[in-house]
Amino acid sequence: MMDNQPLFRDLTAEDSEPETTIVDSMCMNCHGNGQTRLLLTKIPFYKEVVLMSFSCNDCGYENNEVQSGSVIPEKGVKITLEVKEKRDLNRQLVKSDYTNIKIPDLDFEIPSQTQKGEITTIEGVISRCIAGLNQDQVARRNQLPEAAKEIDNFIKKLENLKNLQDTFTLILEDISGNSFIENPNAPKTDCNCTYEYFKRSKEQDHALNIFSQEEVTGEKKSEPSILHPIKEGEFTLEDIEGEVLHFPTNCPNCNSPCQTNMKVTNIPHFKSVVIMATICDVCGNKTNEIKSGTGIEPTGVHIEVEVKTKNDLTRDVLKSETCDLKIPELDLEVGPHALGGRFTTIEGLCLAIKDQLNDPTHSHIFGDSEERRTKEQFETFLKKFDEIIEIKFPVTIILDDPCGNSYIQSMKDSDELDNQLSITHYERSFEQNEELGLNDMKIENYEES
Numbered sequence: 001m002m003d004n005q006p007l008f009r010d011l012t013a014e015d016s017e018p019e020t021t022i023v024d025s026m027c028m029n030c031h032g033n034g035q036t037r038l039l040l041t042k043i044p045f046y047k048e049v050v051l052m053s054f055s056c057n058d059c060g061y062e063n064n065e066v067q068s069g070s071v072i073p074e075k076g077v078k079i080t081l082e083v084k085e086k087r088d089l090n091r092q093l094v095k096s097d098y099t100n101i102k103i104p105d106l107d108f109e110i111p112s113q114t115q116k117g118e119i120t121t122i123e124g125v126i127s128r129c130i131a132g133l134n135q136d137q138v139a140r141r142n143q144l145p146e147a148a149k150e151i152d153n154f155i156k157k158l159e160n161l162k163n164l165q166d167t168f169t170l171i172l173e174d175i176s177g178n179s180f181i182e183n184p185n186a187p188k189t190d191c192n193c194t195y196e197y198f199k200r201s202k203e204q205d206h207a208l209n210i211f212s213q214e215e216v217t218g219e220k221k222s223e224p225s226i227l228h229p230i231k232e233g234e235f236t237l238e239d240i241e242g243e244v245l246h247f248p249t250n251c252p253n254c255n256s257p258c259q260t261n262m263k264v265t266n267i268p269h270f271k272s273v274v275i276m277a278t279i280c281d282v283c284g285n286k287t288n289e290i291k292s293g294t295g296i297e298p299t300g301v302h303i304e305v306e307v308k309t310k311n312d313l314t315r316d317v318l319k320s321e322t323c324d325l326k327i328p329e330l331d332l333e334v335g336p337h338a339l340g341g342r343f344t345t346i347e348g349l350c351l352a353i354k355d356q357l358n359d360p361t362h363s364h365i366f367g368d369s370e371e372r373r374t375k376e377q378f379e380t381f382l383k384k385f386d387e388i389i390e391i392k393f394p395v396t397i398i399l400d401d402p403c404g405n406s407y408i409q410s411m412k413d414s415d416e417l418d419n420q421l422s423i424t425h426y427e428r429s430f431e432q433n434e435e436l437g438l439n440d441m442k443i444e445n446y447e448e449s
Contacts, residue, residue: 048255066094077174083164115128188331290341316344350385
């Protein structure tokens with residue numbers, strides 16, 4: 001292995017010999033000796049995965065499997081896809097061992113942990129279902145003819161879905177949060193696919209072998225001894241803002257150990273914020289992130305700004321890690337965690353979106369196998385950001401932050417808003433409070449304070 005190579009590497013043409021690990025394994029078919037090949041890589045716009053391929057030279061048995069190589073997300077995911085055209089059948093799909101697959105139109109369900117994780121397509125899922133149902137049909141027709149006839153009828157229904165004679169809905173529900181369906185219109189919003197994230201129950205955590213310290217040892221988790229409350233007056237604001245803190249962490253790109261620098265500063269006309277910068281010596285990845293230094297606000301905030309002139313591009317922008325960003329003219333919606341927390345300008349924000357979409361490590365998602373129309377559509381989309389910066393394409397940028405920690409600078413010297421900027425504060429919904437981990441007691445205590 002080359003020095004300073006990340007643990008999870010991208011599969012590219014330049015990397016002609018990706019590093020694989022070969023392990024001698026027992027064949028589950030003939031109980032002879034076979035080999036398992038492990039490849040650690042990344043799926044564009046998704047996460048790190050471990051690809052496993054087993055083969056046995058004695059009996060010829062083969063098995064392929066994919067498992068998540070990153071930490072288990074805090075929440076599970078439910079993905080609902082409306083399959084309306086042939087193109088939807090070609091969407092790439094990633095499913096883990098814990099994915100429950102449903103097709104409500106046929107009252108059909110594949111329970112979790114009955115199939116191994118895999119990378120396939122929507123059509124591939126249906127084909128695998130058909131192959132599984134056909135597996136013992138020859139014997140079944142002789143022994144249980146009525147049951148075999150019903151299964152044959154059901155297979156015809158699946159074939160109709162595979163040929164898209166009828167539109168249908170496919171639902172993936174994964175308690176591990178490691179499932180994914182490709183958006184062929186990326187980076188535009190996927191109108192046919194929705195993602196819902198949910199908190200796991202204790203039973204679901206146990207199914208993933210996640211246990212609390214109290215459940216394992218019987219002892220309640222105690223605070224680390226190195227932490228102690230700061231007494232009033234122990235440090236001045238100047239002391240805190242003048243100090244740069246360093247702490248070890250893992251690179252968000254390659255997961256290698258690295259260091260993050262953190263500093264508290266103040267944004268005029270807004271609030272104190274925490275700036276964090278991480279540089280990875282292994283893969284060279286650099287990240288800058290900003291977080292609120294004052295916690296969650298009592299209300300959410302909805303900000304809209306019209307970008308029409310060069311001066312608008314110089315407005316300061318604080319986008320928190322909980323803020324949704326939208327540009328209606330581009331039909332673009334950026335989720336809260338896509339860009340993380342940033343303190344920049346309107347121009348810097350547009351460039352950051354363009355750079356992330358045009359990241360060369362993800363360019364192979366538009367390779368030879370991708371439709372030419374899709375590739376051209378994507379390139380045209382990226383050129384729109386150049387037109388925005390050149391003020392040839394006026395747009396409206398919308399920030400919606402349920403935590404209330406986002407901000408766009410007004411072009412007036414006072415706190416008064418200019419004509420192209422609007423800010424609206426709103427009460428969070430129950431679902432938003434749940435998403436932020438707030439309960440009624442915490443909200444009530446915060447408002448009283």
